[in-house]
Amino acid sequence: MAPLKSLEPDYPIIDSNFQQFCASHHIFSVEDFLLHDIYALELSTKQHFDSKRLEEGISVVRTIMEGLHQPWLNGMELLQKAQGNKHGISTGYERIDVLLEGGLFQGNLVELVGPSSSGKTQLCLKVAANVAVNNLGSVTFFDTGNSFSPKRIDKLLDQSSEPAKIKTEEVRRRVMDKIVCQSVFDIYVLFDLLHQLKSTLKPVTGSSVQMLIVDSISSLVTPILGSGAHGHALMVSLGFLLKELAYEHNLSVLVTNHMVGAEGGHLKPALGESWKNVPDMRLHVSRDCKSNICSMSILRHPYITAGKAVMFSLK
Amino acid sequence: MEVSRLPVSASTRGKLISAGYTSFSSLSNFSPSELAIAVKIPEKEADEILKLATHDGKSDNTKGTQAVVSGGQTAWDMLKEDEGLRCITTSCAALDKILGGGINCKEVTEIGGVPGIGKTQLGIQLAINVQIPHEHGGLAAKAIYIDTEGSFMVERVLQIAAACLSEYYELPRRGSNANQPNRQPQDLLENIYYFRVCSYTEQIAAINYLGKFIKEHKEVKIVIVDSITFHFRQDFENMALRTRLLSELALKLMKVANEFKLAVVLLNQVTTKYSEGSVHLTLALGDSWSHASTNRIILHWNANERYAYIDKSPTLQSSSAPYAVTGKGIRDSVSDHKRAKLM
Numbered sequence: 001m002a003p004l005k006s007l008e009p010d011y012p013i014i015d016s017n018f019q020q021f022c023a024s025h026h027i028f029s030v031e032d033f034l035l036h037d038i039y040a041l042e043l044s045t046k047q048h049f050d051s052k053r054l055e056e057g058i059s060v061v062r063t064i065m066e067g068l069h070q071p072w073l074n075g076m077e078l079l080q081k082a083q084g085n086k087h088g089i090s091t092g093y094e095r096i097d098v099l100l101e102g103g104l105f106q107g108n109l110v111e112l113v114g115p116s117s118s119g120k121t122q123l124c125l126k127v128a129a130n131v132a133v134n135n136l137g138s139v140t141f142f143d144t145g146n147s148f149s150p151k152r153i154d155k156l157l158d159q160s161s162e163p164a165k166i167k168t169e170e171v172r173r174r175v176m177d178k179i180v181c182q183s184v185f186d187i188y189v190l191f192d193l194l195h196q197l198k199s200t201l202k203p204v205t206g207s208s209v210q211m212l213i214v215d216s217i218s219s220l221v222t223p224i225l226g227s228g229a230h231g232h233a234l235m236v237s238l239g240f241l242l243k244e245l246a247y248e249h250n251l252s253v254l255v256t257n258h259m260v261g262a263e264g265g266h267l268k269p270a271l272g273e274s275w276k277n278v279p280d281m282r283l284h285v286s287r288d289c290k291s292n293i294c295s296m297s298i299l300r301h302p303y304i305t306a307g308k309a310v311m312f313s314l315k
Numbered sequence: 316m317e318v319s320r321l322p323v324s325a326s327t328r329g330k331l332i333s334a335g336y337t338s339f340s341s342l343s344n345f346s347p348s349e350l351a352i353a354v355k356i357p358e359k360e361a362d363e364i365l366k367l368a369t370h371d372g373k374s375d376n377t378k379g380t381q382a383v384v385s386g387g388q389t390a391w392d393m394l395k396e397d398e399g400l401r402c403i404t405t406s407c408a409a410l411d412k413i414l415g416g417g418i419n420c421k422e423v424t425e426i427g428g429v430p431g432i433g434k435t436q437l438g439i440q441l442a443i444n445v446q447i448p449h450e451h452g453g454l455a456a457k458a459i460y461i462d463t464e465g466s467f468m469v470e471r472v473l474q475i476a477a478a479c480l481s482e483y484y485e486l487p488r489r490g491s492n493a494n495q496p497n498r499q500p501q502d503l504l505e506n507i508y509y510f511r512v513c514s515y516t517e518q519i520a521a522i523n524y525l526g527k528f529i530k531e532h533k534e535v536k537i538v539i540v541d542s543i544t545f546h547f548r549q550d551f552e553n554m555a556l557r558t559r560l561l562s563e564l565a566l567k568l569m570k571v572a573n574e575f576k577l578a579v580v581l582l583n584q585v586t587t588k589y590s591e592g593s594v595h596l597t598l599a600l601g602d603s604w605s606h607a608s609t610n611r612i613i614l615h616w617n618a619n620e621r622y623a624y625i626d627k628s629p630t631l632q633s634s635s636a637p638y639a640v641t642g643k644g645i646r647d648s649v650s651d652h653k654r655a656k657l658m
Contacts, residue, residue: 028335029335031335031337115602115605116602116605116606116611116627117605117611117626117627121629122629125629128390132390140387144566144569145423145569145606145607145608145609146421146422146423146569146572146573146609147609147629148393148629149629149630150390150391150393150394150397151394151397151630152629152630153390153394154394172391173391176389176390176391176394177389177390177391178389178390179389179390180387180388180389180390181387181388181389181390181393182386182387182388183569183570183573185566185567185569185570185573186566188320188321188322191320216606218603218606219562219565219566219606219607220566222558222559222562222603223559223562223563223566224559225559226555226556226558226559227556227559228325230319230325230328233319234319234320237319237320258602258603258605258606259602260601260602260603261601261602265589267602270603
C-alpha cells in the first residue's frame with residue numbers, strides 16, 4: 001500500500017491535517033492502518049477539534065481496505081463452482097486418466113516430480129498435443145530447458161485418436177497453432193510473463209480450456225534458493241501466483257520438478273519443505289531403466305488416496 | 316508484494332518496502348529525483364526502478380494479439396523454423412543415426428564417460444566438423460572451445476583436421492569450380508576460438524561473456540566445454556553454493572543455445588553411486604545437474620568396444636551405437652572379426 005499522501009489526489013479528505021493526525025499515531029501507510037486498533041483511533045479523534053472530518057477520513061480508508069479483500073463464499077457456492085469443472089482434461093494416457101478420476105482439472109496446480117529422464121517432459125508434450133488435437137482449448141508452454149520439441153508434437157499428433165482428420169497441412173497448422181511455446185531462463189522473466197498472462201487472459205467462453213505448462217520450474221528456482229530468505233520468498237510467491245492463475249482465471253496448470261538426494265540414498269522432490277504444500281496435486285513419475293515403461297504414483301491429492309500407482313508406456 | 320519481484324539488490328528492496336512502496340502503482344506518480352529523496356537511494360537506482368515498474372505496467376495494458384504472451388511462438392512456427400536447422404555430424408555413421416543426424420542446434424547436449432573413452436576426441440571432432448562447408452551438408456561455421464582440463468592438444472587437432480579435409484576433398488562436389496584453392500588444416504584451426512580457464516570463477520566468467528562474444532562473432536554455431544565438471548569437483552566447501560552456481564550456469568548456457576540457435580556440448584566426468592547395495596557409474600555433479608541438459612549421452616566400454624548410449628532426449632529413442640577412436644578422429648567401429656586380427 002502506498003503512503004497516505006499518495007491517496008490525497010483521489011480522496012481529498014485525506015488531507016495534510018489527517019496525515020498529521022495519523023503520523024502522531026505512527027501511521028504512515030494504509031498497511032499501518034490495518035495493524036492499528038481502529039476503535040482506539042476513533043476514540044482519540046474525539047479529543048481533536050476537527051473530529052468529524054477525521055472520522056470521515058477513517059471511514060474512507062476503511063472502505064478502501066474492504067474493496068481489496070476476496071469475497072466470502074459459502075459451501076453451496078463452492079460446490080457449484082467445483083461441479084462446473086466436472087470434465088477432466090484427458091492426459092492422452094488412459095490409465096492416468098483413470099488414476100486421476102478424469103484427468104487434469106481446471107483450477108488446479110499439478111506438479112510432476114521425478115528423476116531425470118523419467119518421462120515428465122514427454123507427459124507434458126502429450127497433454128499439450130492432446131488438448132490441441134481434440135480441440136479442447138489452447139496451451140501455453142513455458143520451457144526452461146530447450147526441451148519443447150515441435151517434431152515430437154508432430155509425431156504425437158499422428159498417434160492421436162483420429163489421425164485421418166489431421167492429414168491436411170491446413171488442419172495440422174490450425175491444431176499446432178493452439179500451442180504457444182516461450183523459452184524462459186530467468187525467474188524474474190517468468191514473473192513478468194505470468195503477470196502479463198493474468199491481465200491479457202480473456203474469460204473462457206463455453207467449454208474451452210486454457211492450459212499452462214511450466215517445464216521445469218525447479219531449474220528457475222534452484223539458482224536463487226538458499227542465498228538468503230529472498231529466494232525462498234520468491235519461490236513461494238511464484239507458487240501462489242500460479243495458484244491464483246489456476247483458481248481465479250480457471251486455468252489448468254502443470255509444472256515439473258526434479259529430485260535430489262535425501263538421507264539414506266533415497267530421492268526426494270527438490271525445492272524443499274515449503275514448496276511441498278503449494279501444489280494441489282503431486283504426482284511422482286519414474287521410469288524403469290532403459291525401457292519405455294513408466295510408473296506414476298500419487299504423492300498428494302485433495303481426494304484420492306496417496307500411494308495409488310499405475311504403469312503406462314511412452315511410445 | 317509486487318516490489319519483491321524486481322531484480323534489484325536486497326538493501327534497495329528493503330528500503331523501498333520500509334518506506335511503504337510495495338506495489339508498482341504506488342511508484343507510478345513519482346519522478347526519479349522524488350523517489351530518490353523519499354527512499355534515500357541514489358538517483359540512478361531510482362531511475363532504473365521506475366523503468367522496470369513502468370515497463371511492467373505498460374505490458375499489463377497491451378492487448379494480446381495472436382500469442383497470449385509476447386515473445387511466444389506457436390508450435391507450427393517452431394516446427395517450420397527447426398526444419399531449416401542442420402545437425403553437426405560426428406563422422407561416425409552409427410552415432411549420427413541414433414542422434415537423428417548429429418548434434419542438434421538450439422539444444423544443450425551433455426556427453427559423459429570414464430576417462431579415456433574419447434570425450435575430448437569427440438569434442439575436437441565436433442569442433443572440426445562444424446566447419447564442413449554447405450555443399451557437403453555441414454554448417455560452415457566456427458566453434459568455441461572452452462578448455463578447463465588442458466587436454467586440447469593442438470597436434471591432434473591438426474591431425475583430425477587433415478583427415479577431415481582429405482575425406483571431403485575426395486568426394487565429388489556438386490557445382491564446384493576447379494579453381495578453388497586447397498584448404499590447409501591450419502585454416503580449420505583458425506576457426507576454433509579457444510578459451511583456457513583455470514578456476515571455477517574463470518569458468519563462470521567465460522560463460523557469462525559468451526553472449527557478448529557470440530554477438531560479435533555470429534558465425535559460431537557450436538560451444539564445447541571440456542569439461543564442465545573439473546573445477547567444481549575438487550575442494551568445493553559449500554555444496555549449496557555449488558548447486559546454485561551450476562543451475563545458474565545451466566540456465567545461461569540454455570539461453571545462449573536458444574538465442575543464437577547454436578549447439579552447446581558439455582563434457583562431463585563420471586562418479587560412482589552406491590544405491591541398494593550395488594555400485595554403478597553415473598555422471599558427476601549430482602542429481603540437480605542432470606536437468607541442466609536437453610540431451611544426455613553416456614559413453615562406455617562394452618567388451619573392448621566403445622559404445623555411446625542416449626540416456627535422455629525429448630525426441631530420440633534410447634539406443635546405443637558403437638564407435639571407434641582412430642588416427643583420423645571419431646569413426647565407425649570396424650567389425651569384431653577385423654579388430655581381433657589387428658590386436
